Structure formats: C-alpha cells, structure tokens
Amino acid sequence: MIFYLTAIANGFLNTFNRMTNVKAKQCLGTTNGTLINYVEATIIAFVLIFLTGNGAELKWAHVKEVPLLFYLGALCGLVAMIFLVIGTPKAGAMLSSVLMLIGQLSTSIVLDYIFFEEFSMIRVAGIFLIIVGIAWRDKLKEKSA
Incomplete structure (x- = not known):
C-alpha cells in the first residue's frame, strides 16, 4: 500500500514540478529555467548528503567507480526537463x-x-x-x- 501512496505522491510532485518549471521558463527563458531546477536540486542533494553523514559518495575514488550508465540518468533528466518546459505550455x-x-x-x-x-x-x-x-x-x- 505504501508503494501506491508514494507513486500517487510522485505523480502530484511531478505535475507540480512541471508547472513550476514552465513558469520558470516563461520568466527566465528555457536555459535559465532549466538550470535553476538543477542548481536547486544539487544544493538540496548536498544538504541531504551532509545531514545524513554520507559524504563518502563525494570522494573522487567513489565518483569514478560509478558506471557511466548511471550518469545517463542526469542527462536524460536534463533533456526531459527541456522537453517539458518547451512542450507543456503548448499542450x-x-x-x-x-x-x-x-x-x-x-x-x-x-x-x-x-x-x-x-x-x-x-x-x-x-x-x-x-x-x-x-x-x-x-x-x-x-x-x-
């Protein structure tokens, strides 16, 4: 049951995120609207890492051991965000x-x-x-x- 609730929450958050980013694009432009999302997410991720005490993931030895395939998630997320801020206002x-x-x-x-x-x-x-x-x-x- 908890998985269903988290999936529903994810849907709500994704839709809210989409509309917030569309507004950011309208105010700041496509590139800056997308960039602000990723800068914000990076800052939040660093705060969470330091609050949980898991800073070892930031060491270069760990970063270079992560398979390149896993870094594609960020690339796919960036392209998806650009598509989102361009397409949502039209559709x-x-x-x-x-x-x-x-x-x-x-x-x-x-x-x-x-x-x-x-x-x-x-x-x-x-x-x-x-x-x-x-x-x-x-x-x-x-x-x-």
Whole structure:
C-alpha cells in the first residue's frame, strides 16, 4: 500500500514540478529555467548528503567507480526537463501529463522485457486505449469548436 501512496505522491510532485518549471521558463527563458531546477536540486542533494553523514559518495575514488550508465540518468533528466518546459505550455498540463504517461508506460514495457523478460499484451492494449481516449477527446473538442 505504501508503494501506491508514494507513486500517487510522485505523480502530484511531478505535475507540480512541471508547472513550476514552465513558469520558470516563461520568466527566465528555457536555459535559465532549466538550470535553476538543477542548481536547486544539487544544493538540496548536498544538504541531504551532509545531514545524513554520507559524504563518502563525494570522494573522487567513489565518483569514478560509478558506471557511466548511471550518469545517463542526469542527462536524460536534463533533456526531459527541456522537453517539458518547451512542450507543456503548448499542450497544456493535462494533455502533457497524459502524453508523458504514454511515453513512460511504453518505455516501461520495453525495459521490463529487456531486464526481466516480461511482456504483456494487456499493457500494450492499455496504452492503446489511452491513445484512443486522447484522440476521442480531441475529436470532441474539434466538434464543439
């Protein structure tokens, strides 16, 4: 049950984060709006490291032992943040959330197959239903306009 609650909280925080970063982009520009997010996150991460007493992770010996693949998370996060601040104002918060969900679900299907050799057509059908729902919404919106 706690995992479900944390997932819901994550969804709330991601949506709030998205809209805050969109506003930062509007006020500061795309580059500075994205940069402020990462500077802020870095400062918070350092504070947490020092509050928990786990400063050993900052030593060069530890940093160079981390596989390069793990550093891709930061790169992917940066690119995702740039896409987010560019796309959300054009699509709106709701549609961009749903489209992001489609991307996340599709990627999770691929990664589940790669890492766990699990595949489910029911999951693919679920993504398809979400896409049909978006198309239906857009069609109804066009008719009412």
